[in-house]
Amino acid sequence: MHWFQRFFLIAILFCVSRTPLLAAEWQVGVAKVVVTPESPTWLSGYGSRNKPAEGKVHDLYAKALAFESKQGTRLVLVTCDLGSMHYGIARPVAAAVEKSHGLPQSNLIINVSHTHCAPEVAVERPVFHNLSDEAEAALANYIDQQLIPKLITLVRESLDDLKPARLLVSQSSASFGKSRRFPTESGIVNRRYDEGITEDDVPVMQVVSPDGKLRAVMFGYACHNTTLAFYQYCGDYAGFAQYNVEASHPGAVALFMMGCGGDQNPYPRHGPKGLEYCRQHGRELSDAVERAIQGEQTEVHGPLRTAHTVVNLPLEPPPTREQLQRDAETATSYRQRKAKYLLGELEKHGKLMSEQPCPLYAARFGKELLFIAVSGETVVDYSRKPKAEFVGPMVWVAGYCTDVFAYLPSQRVLLEGGYEGRTGIVHQLTPTPFAPSVEDHVMGGIRRLVKQVSQ
Numbered sequence: 001m002h003w004f005q006r007f008f009l010i011a012i013l014f015c016v017s018r019t020p021l022l023a024a025e026w027q028v029g030v031a032k033v034v035v036t037p038e039s040p041t042w043l044s045g046y047g048s049r050n051k052p053a054e055g056k057v058h059d060l061y062a063k064a065l066a067f068e069s070k071q072g073t074r075l076v077l078v079t080c081d082l083g084s085m086h087y088g089i090a091r092p093v094a095a096a097v098e099k100s101h102g103l104p105q106s107n108l109i110i111n112v113s114h115t116h117c118a119p120e121v122a123v124e125r126p127v128f129h130n131l132s133d134e135a136e137a138a139l140a141n142y143i144d145q146q147l148i149p150k151l152i153t154l155v156r157e158s159l160d161d162l163k164p165a166r167l168l169v170s171q172s173s174a175s176f177g178k179s180r181r182f183p184t185e186s187g188i189v190n191r192r193y194d195e196g197i198t199e200d201d202v203p204v205m206q207v208v209s210p211d212g213k214l215r216a217v218m219f220g221y222a223c224h225n226t227t228l229a230f231y232q233y234c235g236d237y238a239g240f241a242q243y244n245v246e247a248s249h250p251g252a253v254a255l256f257m258m259g260c261g262g263d264q265n266p267y268p269r270h271g272p273k274g275l276e277y278c279r280q281h282g283r284e285l286s287d288a289v290e291r292a293i294q295g296e297q298t299e300v301h302g303p304l305r306t307a308h309t310v311v312n313l314p315l316e317p318p319p320t321r322e323q324l325q326r327d328a329e330t331a332t333s334y335r336q337r338k339a340k341y342l343l344g345e346l347e348k349h350g351k352l353m354s355e356q357p358c359p360l361y362a363a364r365f366g367k368e369l370l371f372i373a374v375s376g377e378t379v380v381d382y383s384r385k386p387k388a389e390f391v392g393p394m395v396w397v398a399g400y401c402t403d404v405f406a407y408l409p410s411q412r413v414l415l416e417g418g419y420e421g422r423t424g425i426v427h428q429l430t431p432t433p434f435a436p437s438v439e440d441h442v443m444g445g446i447r448r449l450v451k452q453v454s455q
């Protein structure tokens, strides 16, 4: 070979080998951390619980995906095998990462799977769970000494891991999640309702390195992680699905992003076969993810645009002091505890809150993907409506983000009543059910954000 042929060959090889780096539209970082408590704690959800955890089925994780576009916009999505999330945890994490890495606080979204087999970190815990001082101290210690520091390190590690990557999205479906709003003559009751409004979608995002290695798979589903009602730490169906995906793709991190499953339950569930059902649901979901990975892909391009807002959702008029005093003396346990809590609030602030702040987020990934994140125990209508309204990109809606303050009903669910519409509020700190305009406020906020990120 002549010297200049050799020179050109080397030059071409150099360019080819550099191409993926130069052409990379995305830098993506991946990180994960075990968040299983170091000692047994009270478990989340279910007011009937009467003792702390007694071991684990598998470890609980928090996982992070950090995105950086060519233009330098960054966004970090955190998913957690936890029952709840609130500002008391999310804010110190966001503030610490803003300080160390300059990530705007509004560009960190923390989503929880709502597994009921995780330490109880919900904001309403001290009011309703009637825990012993010892049990409460163990949880407070878990949150302050383990969970918050671990989440801070997790997000920092994901940002330190930013490297060139391709993003691919696809869709699949699973059907074990069903409506739990069963209509009867005396109103909606919490029971499997196969004819109810539901959503089967399993959105999937793959993070692939320039040499084709799968680094992460994020997938979503809109359904309560409540197959189990026992006393062991477990990520429920979402935990099993993540373990399955990671087992089939060694080296890749699987993240479960909870959708708007506030009014959806996994069926069958509970009972002596609960763990078996849970494995089945986990398998159904991970099989759906595998089908998506093997199916047609859409490559996601930049730029990345992000937007965040907090909408204030009007509540029904608050109860009077006399009403609360009556409830505090005569009502049954939950109403009594709530009345005492509200009397305390009234004492402290001179009035009760008349609006519930509701954080909302939108992220537009080029023409291909619109990601929307909603707070609260978000019902399925909040996923279906944006998908119907914002045509063009793939629309991925996450619920249970940043602040799981109470059930977040749509107007339909609110007017129908039932647990997610009205009665569930007795277990949550929000003083009264939402006013019928709740959906206008949430959808109005989402529309404004989508407009901002679509310009």
Ligand SMILES: [Zn+2]
Binding pocket: 114, 224, 262, 377
């Ligand atoms: Zn729930």
